[in-house]
Amino acid sequence: MAPPHYPIAGRPTLVALSLSFFLPFLSPAQSADNAPKKGHYIEFGIGYQFQRFKDVRHSSIYRNAGGVSYRLAYRAMNEKRQHVIGINFASTNSNQEFASLISNILGGLYYEHLRKINNHIWLGGYYDLGAFYGNRGGEWANPEDNPTWGAWSSIGVSASLRKNFGNGWSIDPSIRLPLLAYTVRPAYGFPYPESFLQEGRFSFIEEGMTKEVIKSGKFQTLNNFMNLQLSCGLHKGFGNRRHQIGIQYQTGYLFFNGEKPFADWQNQISIISKFNLKK
């Protein structure tokens, strides 16, 4: 029997990639001043997202999808603290290789609070709400059991590092890691949550099912839910370095454990612009 095939998002790759985000900080400092300018920033990003995902409920294989990603955030920062509210969204489509065709959307909104530890490091936490939804077409004849989906609300820790290289160039890797989440995923008896599959409750007409689906969620910790987000941007300041424009690479690993687990590895490259509204 052929050995099992680990996907590109295998554990060793993920660990190595996570550690590599800290490599820039092994190099000597180029500038004594690593503090970003205080102010109120609007940040906008647009890019391309590549996903590799598997929903065990629907498939034995990983599928690839690519498409456009968007990000919009508001950041208020001073010498000691940052508050960020943001929204991100991506829409991707699978290739035409297989019998079923998939369109996905993945998005969420978040609030993040960071405190300055030293000239390089900001630490804090975040709260987010997110969801993904995958719609299958092609040779997928059942609209009832069509979608791949999941939703979550989580809190976690976040860290951001910053290094200036002179002439307005800077680099800013960051990481977000959930610690506790409330997750909603289809039960084994999809489309019906377990609470719906009770005597006296069940109905094909599915009245009240939306509420039951939301209530069917579970609190999960790290071993059952993962939404690791790593990003690193290279920016150039302009406008007396009040604003920035640059390129950002972001990678994420979304994972729901359970009887029918789901895993999604995202890679995204974006153009990011940050405008300081403070004069």
Added chain:
Amino acid sequence: MKNFISILVLMLLLSCNNDLIEPKNTPTAVFEEASKYIKENYAYLTLKQLNWTTIHNKHKAKIQDNMSEESLFAVCADLMLELKDGHCYLSSKQNSSYYDITQGYYAQPDVSSVLSFITDTKDLSTSNSEIVSGLISTNTSIGYVYFGGFGSIALDGPAWQSIMDNFKSKNVKKIILDIRNNGGGNPQLAQWLCGFFVKTPTVIGSMFQKSGKGQNDFIGPLTLTTQPRQPYLGDVPVILLTNRRSFSAASYLSGMMQALPNVTQMGQITGGGGGGVRPFELPNGWVLGVTANYFLDVQGNHIEEGVSPDVKIENTPQDFAAKKDRMLEAAIAF
């Protein structure tokens, strides 16, 4: 920082599951995944007395890892066809395989001849379904509806409401619901329609839902109840006209209406299709769909192999060629 990285590494190692390992794309792997999926998800292995280990081994013997894609499709299709279930299917980009529920039966390819029997015709078709209603022209106290599918309540419900309101206002003395060649669709609509024929909430059947990988892992029985709706037409005799192509939600309606007092089913045994389909993607991208739950009528009978009519009558190929509809004539005369 060191502690943080240690925690990160530990956490990443924890967040995995062996089900996320991807099988190789070989004929053996494709066959094994298909067989495993049927074994863990198909709802009728016990009812149909299918020994899946024996069936698996019988077809496994035909698998060779250097076989062509066409040959592999044929073997996997034969495996799926052992289920003899019109809901189950295997599809690739180039090919598809379904069990033919009409094997051994003659069910006419279309019922367009009904249009010559009705007057005051209203075409209420929606984007979901073909719905044609009217009165029987030789006896305008008989209301008639033909519908080719079961769409959503949201889209089809208003059409049905206007049909039932019309029947009530015309004070019809009999209703013919013609679900011949109705390939099914949304069983929600079937449950909803039964409400026009009851005065109080009425149990119309039960469901069993697959809840785990074991052959007998089910939740159920879960009773299905129809809620009364206006106008009430339960004191009007209803003829439900069926043939072998009355499949899935059409069989559900036949099964559900067994619970209603004034309903007589005439025609041919329905095509069955007593459960909902759960599709799955195999390692080579083919899609396999299997039935993952089942319905029982109020007497506890399965509808998977069809709901038998109270009065049996069938059109022959000669009737169809002559545009004659003896089934509908019998329903009118009944």
